[in-house]
Amino acid sequence: MQPTSSMKEEFLKKWQMGLEIVRPSIDNTNVSERKKAIKLSADVAMASLRKGTTCWSRALIQKSATEDNFLVRQVLSGIKAETLINKKLTKKVVCHRKIVRRSKKISRRKSRSASEEAAAKAKRIVKKRTQGLRSVVPGGEFMSNDVLLLQETLDYIVSLQTQVNVMRSIVDAAEAEIER
Amino acid sequence: MSSRRSSRSRQSGSSRISDDQISDLVSKLQHLIPELRRRRSDKVSASKVLQETCNYIRNLHREVDDLSDRLSELLASTDDNSAEAAIIRSLLNY
Numbered sequence: 001m002q003p004t005s006s007m008k009e010e011f012l013k014k015w016q017m018g019l020e021i022v023r024p025s026i027d028n029t030n031v032s033e034r035k036k037a038i039k040l041s042a043d044v045a046m047a048s049l050r051k052g053t054t055c056w057s058r059a060l061i062q063k064s065a066t067e068d069n070f071l072v073r074q075v076l077s078g079i080k081a082e083t084l085i086n087k088k089l090t091k092k093v094v095c096h097r098k099i100v101r102r103s104k105k106i107s108r109r110k111s112r113s114a115s116e117e118a119a120a121k122a123k124r125i126v127k128k129r130t131q132g133l134r135s136v137v138p139g140g141e142f143m144s145n146d147v148l149l150l151q152e153t154l155d156y157i158v159s160l161q162t163q164v165n166v167m168r169s170i171v172d173a174a175e176a177e178i179e180r
Numbered sequence: 181m182s183s184r185r186s187s188r189s190r191q192s193g194s195s196r197i198s199d200d201q202i203s204d205l206v207s208k209l210q211h212l213i214p215e216l217r218r219r220r221s222d223k224v225s226a227s228k229v230l231q232e233t234c235n236y237i238r239n240l241h242r243e244v245d246d247l248s249d250r251l252s253e254l255l256a257s258t259d260d261n262s263a264e265a266a267i268i269r270s271l272l273n274y
Contacts, residue, residue, distance in 0.1 A: 034252040035252040038251050122226070126202075129227050129230035151205060157233070158212070171250050174254050175254065
């Protein structure tokens, strides 16, 4: 599982498309506006790679649409842009936690062997770590299922690697050219 | 939906299936993260893998941020005739 060259190519194309659209912000002399526009177009490009098939990409699309609706519509054109931007994400995990707490209270009343205790403790630690993951993966707070969260994380990482890979190539090449 | 979840967790059969799925996904993560892939030993705990995954994602975010900064500096030239601006714009297909 690695960024493929076709993923990188598509990311670059979509990013270039986005940069063209946010050009007014790029040509703006304000440094922070410029950086925001560059980053936003990179994120929209990355999210569009998945064409709305993953939870993280849908969450990222919705978040980006609040910053620049037009940009998202243009880059996603043809991939059900309208529905992706407006589709309601499912309930947040908070509700689920209350139910887990309630069922934990019930199970504690039963007696447990040492190995069961160890397994339960390991599970609790894993649960804590997955909470950390939910905070860094877009839309993580809506992923109540741990299996889903891990699948999404894997895909998100490969996409991030693609994004970083291409951006790094461009920036390195540009800086090298300038220094000549 | 909530009642479905709590009844499912009491059935040992289905929770065993998802435990296997989870350990499979965790091992896939382990191979994806450079920090952990370098370690020859297979015995990295799930907790460690997840922790390193979080750190790795945060690092990637920081890198994107830094690259956006650098690119923003490169595009700072408002002079359309400068050679530097032309180079960058051609790299970006402007």
